[in-house]
Amino acid sequence: MVAAKVEAGAAGHGAEPRGKRSDDGQATYLIAIAEALWEEMERDERVFLLGEDIGVYGGAFKVTEGFLDHFGANRVMDTPIAEETIVGVAVGAAMEGLRPVAEFQYADFMTSGFDEITTTLARYHYRTGVRLPVVLRAPSGGGVRASNFHSTNPEPWFAHTPGLKVVCPAFPSDAKGLLKSAVRDDNPVVYLEHKWIYRRIKEQVSEDPEHLIPLGSANVRREGTDVSVITYGAMVHKSLEAADNLAARGVSAEIVDLRSIVPLDEETVLTSIAKTSRALVVYESQRFLGVGAEVAAMIAEKAFEHLDAPVERLAPPNTPVPFSPPLEDAYLPQVTDIEAAIERVSAW
Amino acid sequence: VATKVDKKKTHDGRPLPDDRLRDMLHMLKLCRYFDERMEALYRQGRLPGAIYSGRGQEGTHVGVAFALEQRDSLFPTHRDLSAQLAKGLDLERVMAQFWGRVDGYLRGRDGNSHIGDWEGNRTFAVISHLPIAYPVACGAATAYQKAGDGRVAMAICGDGSTSNGRWHEALNWSAVHQLPVVWVVNNNQFAYSTPNTLEFRVPTIAERASAYGMPGVRVDGGDVLEVFEAARAAVTRARSGEGPTLIESVSLRWRGHAGHDPATYMPAEMLERYMAEKDPVKNFEAWMVTEGLVTEDDIGALEQRIAGEFDAGYEFAQASPFPEAADVTRGLWAEDGYWDAPAPRGGGTEAG
Numbered sequence: 120m121v122a123a124k125v126e127a128g129a130a131g132h133g134a135e136p137r138g139k140r141s142d143d144g145q146a147t148y149l150i151a152i153a154e155a156l157w158e159e160m161e162r163d164e165r166v167f168l169l170g171e172d173i174g175v176y177g178g179a180f181k182v183t184e185g186f187l188d189h190f191g192a193n194r195v196m197d198t199p200i201a202e203e204t205i206v207g208v209a210v211g212a213a214m215e216g217l218r219p220v221a222e223f224q225y226a227d228f229m230t231s232g233f234d235e236i237t238t239t240l241a242r243y244h245y246r247t248g249v250r251l252p253v254v255l256r257a258p259s260g261g262g263v264r265a266s267n268f269h270s271t272n273p274e275p276w277f278a279h280t281p282g283l284k285v286v287c288p289a290f291p292s293d294a295k296g297l298l299k300s301a302v303r304d305d306n307p308v309v310y311l312e313h314k315w316i317y318r319r320i321k322e323q324v325s326e327d328p329e330h331l332i333p334l335g336s337a338n339v340r341r342e343g344t345d346v347s348v349i350t351y352g353a354m355v356h357k358s359l360e361a362a363d364n365l366a367a368r369g370v371s372a373e374i375v376d377l378r379s380i381v382p383l384d385e386e387t388v389l390t391s392i393a394k395t396s397r398a399l400v401v402y403e404s405q406r407f408l409g410v411g412a413e414v415a416a417m418i419a420e421k422a423f424e425h426l427d428a429p430v431e432r433l434a435p436p437n438t439p440v441p442f443s444p445p446l447e448d449a450y451l452p453q454v455t456d457i458e459a460a461i462e463r464v465s466a467w
Numbered sequence: 468v469a470t471k472v473d474k475k476k477t478h479d480g481r482p483l484p485d486d487r488l489r490d491m492l493h494m495l496k497l498c499r500y501f502d503e504r505m506e507a508l509y510r511q512g513r514l515p516g517a518i519y520s521g522r523g524q525e526g527t528h529v530g531v532a533f534a535l536e537q538r539d540s541l542f543p544t545h546r547d548l549s550a551q552l553a554k555g556l557d558l559e560r561v562m563a564q565f566w567g568r569v570d571g572y573l574r575g576r577d578g579n580s581h582i583g584d585w586e587g588n589r590t591f592a593v594i595s596h597l598p599i600a601y602p603v604a605c606g607a608a609t610a611y612q613k614a615g616d617g618r619v620a621m622a623i624c625g626d627g628s629t630s631n632g633r634w635h636e637a638l639n640w641s642a643v644h645q646l647p648v649v650w651v652v653n654n655n656q657f658a659y660s661t662p663n664t665l666e667f668r669v670p671t672i673a674e675r676a677s678a679y680g681m682p683g684v685r686v687d688g689g690d691v692l693e694v695f696e697a698a699r700a701a702v703t704r705a706r707s708g709e710g711p712t713l714i715e716s717v718s719l720r721w722r723g724h725a726g727h728d729p730a731t732y733m734p735a736e737m738l739e740r741y742m743a744e745k746d747p748v749k750n751f752e753a754w755m756v757t758e759g760l761v762t763e764d765d766i767g768a769l770e771q772r773i774a775g776e777f778d779a780g781y782e783f784a785q786a787s788p789f790p791e792a793a794d795v796t797r798g799l800w801a802e803d804g805y806w807d808a809p810a811p812r813g814g815g816t817e818a819g
Binding site for chain 2: 167193196198199201203204206207208209210211212213214215216217219234235238239243244245246247248249250281282304305306
């Protein structure tokens with residue numbers, strides 16, 4: 120009996136294969152991430168992967184599909200469901216000169232390894248000088264009807280922990296270049312993939328094995344003159360759509376994709392503000408004490424003389440991520456919300 | 468349930484060559500003396516920060532550390548400074564750490580027995596959240612297993628740690644992957660003020676090993692040689708690829724959890740009995756005399772040597788400069804170079 124084809128679940132996981140680049144060289148975000156891991160493992164035998172269901176099953180989202188067959192169980196470790204120990208093993212292996220890349224099945228489950236991440240991994244170099252080149256990969260973010268425990272954006276927790284670099288790519292090319300840089304970095308890096316982007320966004324991605332995007336470098340994704348929209352992750356795509364819609368109505372929005380939260384590229388943000396004199400920060404983690412609060416405060420401190428309007432933040436409320444579609448849609452900033460916010464800020 | 472200790476007495480019927488036994492006596496007495504003198508300085512207000520006495524547990528600490536080679540790694544707790552000293556840490560640099568000076572192993576970034584010397588002696592810099600180092604020991608052991616280099620990781624925790632999820636995660640993981648690791652539980656019978664009876668229901672910690680699929684042994688922490696032989700057997704087992712072992716070494720914490728704690732919850736007769744019958748330092752010293760390996764005169768000379776070592780360490784620490792305040796933000800990132808160069812020494816020796 121032939122098994123019925125299993126559709127990918129709403130959260131994007133399931134038995135659906137990762138897929139391949141299209142004939143014209145376009146790659147999804149998912150494929151770009153897989154290529155980065157593959158290339159770095161080919162380049163440096165100290166790099167190895169560990170995580171739940173990443174070997175035989177190929178990962179909940181199929182990022183590591185085919186890795187076990189090629190690299191073997193010594194470098195692609197299926198682990199018990201023990202997040203503290205996944206991080207601890209990565210730390211101990213890094214102390215002995217390896218370069219582990221650990222996968223969390225969902226970014227939500229990073230709380231189950233939180234102590235080892237924030238207490239051991241983040242602080243060890245400051246305390247001792249011992250380098251810990253560890254990458255923690257995790258699918259984050261909402262918008263896919265994945266409910267409370269599969270939709271979290273944990274970047275503020277880790278950005279607030281000294282000693283961790285935090286990366287949130289929005290495009291396949293950036294995802295690949297940033298992950299390769301993260302693997303080569305001598306510091307711990309929390310690399311937050313966005314599951315809404317995995318299979319939705321496709322673009323030309325370099326096949327150069329030295330395609331590297333430096334950590335801590337933002338990117339002006341769309342030039343504009345009226346308002347700077349500072350954003351990252353899935354909200355970059357929503358903001359670009361909003362900017363397209365507003366262009367037809369005569370409002371010119373500049374979209375700055377932070378790409379990294381730590382280090383934060385202040386210079387690119389400030390250069391944009393100097394041009395537009397108005398700023399909107401759009402982000403997907405909760406509004407209160409979030410990434411946007413830091414960015415807004417930084418703009419207020421360093422670009423006050425350029426501002427023609429108060430800096431506005433657009434972000435989810437301080438609640439968990441709800442499931443039911445009308446609730447989740449109300450929780451997440453939508454394209455129309457971004458358009459309205461840009462218009463408010465530009466009206467000053 | 469617990470495996471019997473396999474005693475291999477090969478040196479004239481003794482487990483180690485005579486000079487190593489004398490080293491062991493030196494280390495036991497040094498650790499005891501250090502513990503007592505540091506507590507005195509703490510009570511006199513001459514030592515900043517906190518102290519976590521390991522007194523009464525030196526048999527466990529020295530016994531397990533003597534089973535390791537320098538290339539093996541040790542993941543201790545704040546209670547296990549004696550194990551770190553036995554692994555090879557330099558007393559002067561340890562004391563500089565207690566006084567927050569740049570010559571301490573962590574340049575003042577951490578204090579007291581939250582110490583480690585990874586580059587030199589392969590000891591993990593202690594973290595308070597116990598047993599947070601247990602999973603990390605799995606990671607070091609994973610690296611040794613991948614390299615096939617015969618190295619071993621050893622982690623120590625207390626009885627209190629065995630109630631924490633990470634303890635179970637790490638033991639399970641190490642057994643699943645047959646890692647070259649030795650798990651030591653220093654069962655000093657109290658987790659701060661909480662006795663064993665309020666920590667776990669099973670009669671012994673060692674018997675929990677069977678739940679993970681590894682051997683467990685229970686030894687008398689008052690007998691350093693019994694501890695040593697159990698640790699040596701476990702290390703040999705790990706080194707030869709046979710996987711992890713759990714060692715429960717039973718002693719009593721003679722002092723409070725930390726220097727501030729008078730430990731009035733400790734039953735007086737229990738403490739008196741352990742101090743009279745299970746003193747690992749006194750018992751080993753008596754054995755060494757009985758065996759004819761040291762004389763009373765040798766012991767007197769050894770005590771003088773130890774007092775001199777302590778005083779030299781104290782003087783070294785006081786003469787070592789504090790870290791420079793301007794360096795507070797340096798060393799967070801690998802690329803800033805702070806840890807690649809010698810520590811700046813312009814901080815003076817007077818606290819602000």
